[in-house]
Amino acid sequence: MIEARVRIAHTCSAYEHSTADPIMALLRPGESGSAGATAQPGAVSAKRDGLQHRFHHQRQFRVHAGLRLPSRTETAQLPSNAGHARGGRDGVFAERGFEQTIVSPQGGRSPLEPRSLKFPAYDKTAKAWRADPERMALLENTAAPDEIDPADFDAIYFTGGHAVMYDFPDSEGLQRITREIFERGGIVSSVCHGYCGLLNTTLSDGSHLVAGRKVTGFAWREEVLARVDKLVPYNAEEEMKKRGALYEKAKLPFVSYAVADGNLVTGQNPGSAKKTAKKVADLL
Known part of the structure; x- marks a missing residue:
């Protein structure tokens, strides 16, 4: 019998916070917002500096990025039964025996988000992760894009969190990995703000x-309800539409919703993580 090996790349943000506290409490998806569609296609970081400053001084936010387990730029959130990492090492992907690699735009250490160590995120799964030295070691040295050969991976999974709105869109390294995996028929997936x-x-x-393809991700309405619409650097939903994506969302905010269009799989919000992961796993 031949045993097939499936490899998934998980991306986390590598964003650095200009704060005296090296481990900054970042916003969980659903706790931050944006300043509207201020950016044009290809230039979503136009107002990055000014809005970034507002983030630091008005609210602390989490940096969870996309491809694999806990992924937050400057901070990683432990996998939780209710969080983005549902597709991670202790979730759907792990259950299927998929090999996973954590990647961040810059590589290196991905500190924990303090908010992920509190209720409700800090559940049984998260506690087990934190208690395992081998798993925690994975966050000390995440891979950089130039260390990843797309040919070695079957899928890429972008996790969410508001920080990824800053360093995901313009990461040429992540774009290269994504393009190569997608064009050879591999799975490209994201959940929540990961679609940035x-x-x-x-x-x-x-x-x-994304042009001409069905896509979902954290909706603008959800940013407004989370009272962060004046803080986020751009309206991700509108930016997706500008690029020709066929954006979809659930009828009600914060309801689990995921869509698959060929080998592109996306989930709308944190509560959609498990459904998104299952769709990815089924395709693999």
């Missing part, structure tokens, strides 16, 4: 990967 990592990814013919 797909905003500027183009295919070999120059077209946007």
Whole structure:
């Protein structure tokens, strides 16, 4: 019998916080918002500096990025039964025996988000993760994009958190990995704000990967309800539409919703993580 090996790349943000406290309490998805569609396609970071300053001084936010387990730029959140990592090492992907690798835009250490160590995120799964030295060691040295050979992976999974809105869109390294996996038939997936990592990814013919394809991700209405619409750097939902994506969302905010369009799989919000992971696993 031949045993097939499936490898998934999980991406986490590598965003550095300009704060005296090295471990900053970041906002969980659903706790931050944005300043509207201020950016144009290919330039979503136009007002990055000013809005970034507001984030630091008005609210602390979490940096969870996308491809694998706990992934937050400057901070990683432990996998939880209710969080983005449901597709991670202790969730759907682990149950299927998939090999997973944590990647961040810059590589290196991914500190824990203090809020992930409190109720309700700090559940049985998260506690087990934190108690395992081998698993915690994975966060000390995340891989950088240039260390990843897309040919070795079957899928890429962008996790969420508001910090990824800053360093995911313009990461050429993540774009390269995503493009190569997608064009050879591998799975490209994201959940919540993770879809910001797909905003500027183009295919070999120059077209946007999301153009003409069904996509979902954290909705603008959810940003408003989370009272962070004045803080986020841009309206991700609108930016997706500008790039030709066929954006979809659940009828009610914060309801689990995921959509698959060929080998592109996306989930709307934190509560959609498990459903998204299952869709990815079924395709693999």
